[in-house]
Amino acid sequence: MSKVIAIVGPTASGKSSLSILAAKRLGGEIISADSMQVYQGMDIGTAKITEAEMEGIEHHLIDIQPLNEAWNVKLFQQMCRQKIEEIQARHHVPILCGGTGLYVKAALYDYAFEEEDPKEAKIMAEVSQWSNEQLFAYLQQEDPQALEKIHPNNRQRLLRAVVMAKSGKRKSDREANQKHEPIYDVYMIGLKDDRQIEIERIDQRVDQMFEQGLAE
Template sequence: MSRTPIVAIVGPTASGKTALSLDLAQALGGEVVNTDAMQVYRGMDIGTAKLPLAERRGIPHHLLDTLEVRDPATVAEFQGWARGVIAELRARDTTPVLVGGSALYTRAILDRFEFPGTDPAVRARLEAELEQVGSPALHARLRELDPPAAERIELENGRRVVRALEVIEITGAPFSAHLPVEEYVDPHTVQLGVAIDRDVLEPRIALRVRQMFDEGLLDEVERLLGEGLAESRTASLAIGYRQAMAVLAGEMTVDEAIEKTVVATRRFARRQMAWWRNDPRITWLAYDDPDRVARALDVVRNV
């Protein structure tokens, strides 16, 4: 087993994970592995805060821009892609630095996690019901059956709500019972969390959202609609993109879309922390600690 460490940077959106990932990859001679579910899509740049090529400091980045927006993607597929990249990097003694906002994806990559089976008939019935009653109604049912799972799945993510209800039905156990256990696949793994108070984070989220709209999110979404964004079962769920599509459809104003995106992003940040706050394996570093890179490197070198 390789002794090259696997480094994962976690924390809420807009906390500064990207900058830390670059600093660590540079210091360790490593390469960055994206763990954001939406940054794998080509053209989804502004709304996912994807780091432009010119700002990557020449550090190779993996699992960015690998899919078209019309392509579906599952956690199981992402797990396989990421573990393949990690194995390739470590085979040449290069440290993989994982970074992204999708907590389930990160846990599925790092931890022991076997995916429950599927039942096409149950899935089809639940998907038909989703079309009829909408995601909020099914999410309410999930909240009754499995509150911890409902806490971690956003209200509008009908695909994941259906998957959770499917697993509950075919296994007879809560979906949350099938989530990753806190046991690394490889012991040479370290998680570093970016700690930031909510009263600091929320203004940063609001600023980021407004900048996205100012920088051309509506134009980006209009272009992506021509590439199949609205028909996508995965990419169309991205926060900000749903709201931008509503603006383009004449269903809300830009100001309303900005406010709804800010609210949805704040909720997303709270769900992210629900995954991470009780994980004792994470070493938390203050977002504004001038010595956070040195502290992080100490942790990595002692793993």
């Protein structure tokens, strides 16, 4: 299988710095697995890496999507896998840096996304009127296994699971049919620092965002 490096970890844990160091030493190119840095214009609030900070290393899937156009994990999966092929064709090492855990898993593992069902839009319009409590209660009856991975306040995931259950394709059934095996030879690096240090770094980053004009 093709080799891919993935560097993951919480905000302000040093993922970008390590990915650049790895790219320099291994002849790599970096693919952002951040669900927000993909948008054009959202530079400050997403702590988007600057051209100077890239240190001459090629970065992909940053600043490519207009704010008024849809972006989701399925699109990311398609584009990320395409970038991996292109980077490997140049005999470079693809390095995923993220970010958003679901995006990393969707790109590197055997995640399959079904084609949109036209009736799902009608179902979504109906259940969007429900409260989180109603969504949760419905799933307790129809797909309790799905709730093991969904927080009661995560409305988007509750909605999606309810829509799937109502359309006859339960979330838990779909996940059970996936092997969750990597489709690449993945070397995963997880960064974790002392929580207090991470909080201080995040505070510093937020202060810097406001200095750069975030409130405007």
